[in-house]
Amino acid sequence: MSQLKQISHLDNIPSTPGKFKMEKSPYTHRLRWHSSLAKLTFWSFIFLGLILIFFLRSPSSSSIPSDPSRRSLRTSNWGGPAWEKRVRSSARVRSRNGISVLVTGAAGFVGTHVSAALKRRGDGVLGLDNFNDYYDPSLKRARQALLERTGVFVVEGDINDSALLRKLFEVVAFTHVMHLAAQAGVRYAMENPSSYVHSNIAGLVNVLEVCKSANPQPAIVWASSSSVYGLNTKVPFSEKDRTDQPASLYAATKKAGEEIAHTYNHIYGLSLTGLRFFTVYGPWGRPDMAYFFFTRDILKGKSIPIFEAANHGTVARDFTYIDDIVKGCLASLDTAEKSTGSGGKKKGAAQLRVFNLGNTSPVPVTDLVSILERLLKVKAKRTMLKLPRNGDVQFTHANISSAQRELGYKPTTDLQTGLKKFVRWYLSYYAGGKKSAA
Numbered sequence: 001m002s003q004l005k006q007i008s009h010l011d012n013i014p015s016t017p018g019k020f021k022m023e024k025s026p027y028t029h030r031l032r033w034h035s036s037l038a039k040l041t042f043w044s045f046i047f048l049g050l051i052l053i054f055f056l057r058s059p060s061s062s063s064i065p066s067d068p069s070r071r072s073l074r075t076s077n078w079g080g081p082a083w084e085k086r087v088r089s090s091a092r093v094r095s096r097n098g099i100s101v102l103v104t105g106a107a108g109f110v111g112t113h114v115s116a117a118l119k120r121r122g123d124g125v126l127g128l129d130n131f132n133d134y135y136d137p138s139l140k141r142a143r144q145a146l147l148e149r150t151g152v153f154v155v156e157g158d159i160n161d162s163a164l165l166r167k168l169f170e171v172v173a174f175t176h177v178m179h180l181a182a183q184a185g186v187r188y189a190m191e192n193p194s195s196y197v198h199s200n201i202a203g204l205v206n207v208l209e210v211c212k213s214a215n216p217q218p219a220i221v222w223a224s225s226s227s228v229y230g231l232n233t234k235v236p237f238s239e240k241d242r243t244d245q246p247a248s249l250y251a252a253t254k255k256a257g258e259e260i261a262h263t264y265n266h267i268y269g270l271s272l273t274g275l276r277f278f279t280v281y282g283p284w285g286r287p288d289m290a291y292f293f294f295t296r297d298i299l300k301g302k303s304i305p306i307f308e309a310a311n312h313g314t315v316a317r318d319f320t321y322i323d324d325i326v327k328g329c330l331a332s333l334d335t336a337e338k339s340t341g342s343g344g345k346k347k348g349a350a351q352l353r354v355f356n357l358g359n360t361s362p363v364p365v366t367d368l369v370s371i372l373e374r375l376l377k378v379k380a381k382r383t384m385l386k387l388p389r390n391g392d393v394q395f396t397h398a399n400i401s402s403a404q405r406e407l408g409y410k411p412t413t414d415l416q417t418g419l420k421k422f423v424r425w426y427l428s429y430y431a432g433g434k435k436s437a438a
């Protein structure tokens with residue numbers, strides 16, 4: 001900067017000697033001017049060269065955008081022979097007819113359970129997660145530790161990092177991608193809308209871009225949401241029902257994801273299956289979800305806000321237990337047909353599916369609280385509040401006949417049984433107040 005100023009200063013030297021006190025001859029001055037310019041050029045080249053070397057040597061640094069939508073997103077640290085060896089070993093198939101799966105959002109609630117289940121049956125699994133702080137990252141680290149014990153390596157990185165994704169496909173020819181990384185939560189979308197666009201739209205497109213160029217192209221199963229039904233009033237919700245009235249930005253980004261999936265299937269021959277999850281709950285769950293923070297607050301003696309519709313109308317959810325969801329995810333992977341394209345070109349029509357994965361028996365939120373009271377042996381302090389108009393819908397109810405027919409999906413866990421397992425996990429995980437459920 002100061003060198004640049006110096007140049008312009010030199011350029012502005014007045015040509016009339018009378019106004020300028022010459023101590024040395026003009027010739028000497030010109031010589032010094034030339035040598036300064038040469039020095040400046042020399043050092044500028046060195047400086048630019050160093051910048052270039054820095055960017056070429058660190059593949060991840062150029063591709064992580066500065067991201068205001070995330071409160072904490074650490075720069076990923078990947079690459080090198082030891083790292084590639086871990087990636088390869090984690091993704092190695094260990095059973096006959098096994099598949100090799102890249103699981104995005106692997107340190108998330110559903111991602112952890114799906115990764116562990118795939119690994120258990122001998123599939124190759126590599127996890128990817130950015131460990132953002134939407135909720136307590138220490139819970140994500142604990143899930144990561146759990147996965148590492150089962151032999152699943154979770155790479156720390158963002159789905160928007162195309163260089164990282166391309167590298168992963170260079171190291172492993174994944175047959176499948178289970179894309180679960182997303183910004184979840186319907187109410188948080190009012191607080192941080194750009195995080196939904198970043199993960200659920202830009203991130204999805206980035207994943208699909210890399211998949212469409214991979215050779216061979218993988219088949220992709222990804223997480224959509226029951227929230228796409230929005231203000232739909234026809235129950236139970238069927239995949240054929242309208243989904244053009246989302247009630248939250250979260251829902252709108254998931255709906256957009258379904259349309260984006262259609263495009264990539266149509267243009268590039270990618271095999272794509274979207275799963276509309278219905279309020280998934282269970283051990284290792286998400287602390288931002290009602291059943292989780294109700295448990296925490298009931299135990300703390302804090303009052304819990306329970307939403308009700310107009311005229312004390314019931315608010316209900318088709319709560320679905322995690323083990324049932326995992327079975328639906330694995331069946332989707334197993335029935336996914338191969339993508340048809342190669343080298344970014346479509347070779348023929350490819351499979352495009354959407355399934356509801358719900359429980360088919362909605363339960364009022366007030367009943368959820370009663371079950372928790374019984375399991376925790378603590379009376380809840382209930383505060384009834386009007387259902388806020390910030391994304392919540394009054395009820396959800398899945399029609400699962402399509403998943404039943406095509407995937408053999410059959411949920412078997414009722415809310416009472418599932419919450420019992422959750423509470424047992426919760427009490428042991430946060431045992432003795434050693435960890436606190438933030």
Ligand SMILES: O=C(O)[C@H]1O[C@H](OP(=O)(O)OP(=O)(O)OC[C@H]2O[C@@H](n3ccc(=O)[nH]c3=O)[C@H](O)[C@@H]2O)[C@H](O)[C@@H](O)[C@H]1O
Pocket residue numbers: 184185186224225226227277278279280288289290291305306307315316317365392393
């Ligand atoms: O199926 C989905 O696609 C979504 O499921 C989940 O959303 P929801 O079904 O809204 O779950 P969740 O917040 O646990 O509220 C549960 C119930 O408690 C009520 N609720 C909630 C908060 C509160 O303070 N009080 C209250 O009564 C509330 O009105 C609701 O009736 C996922 O978070 C979301 O990421 C997405 O995956």
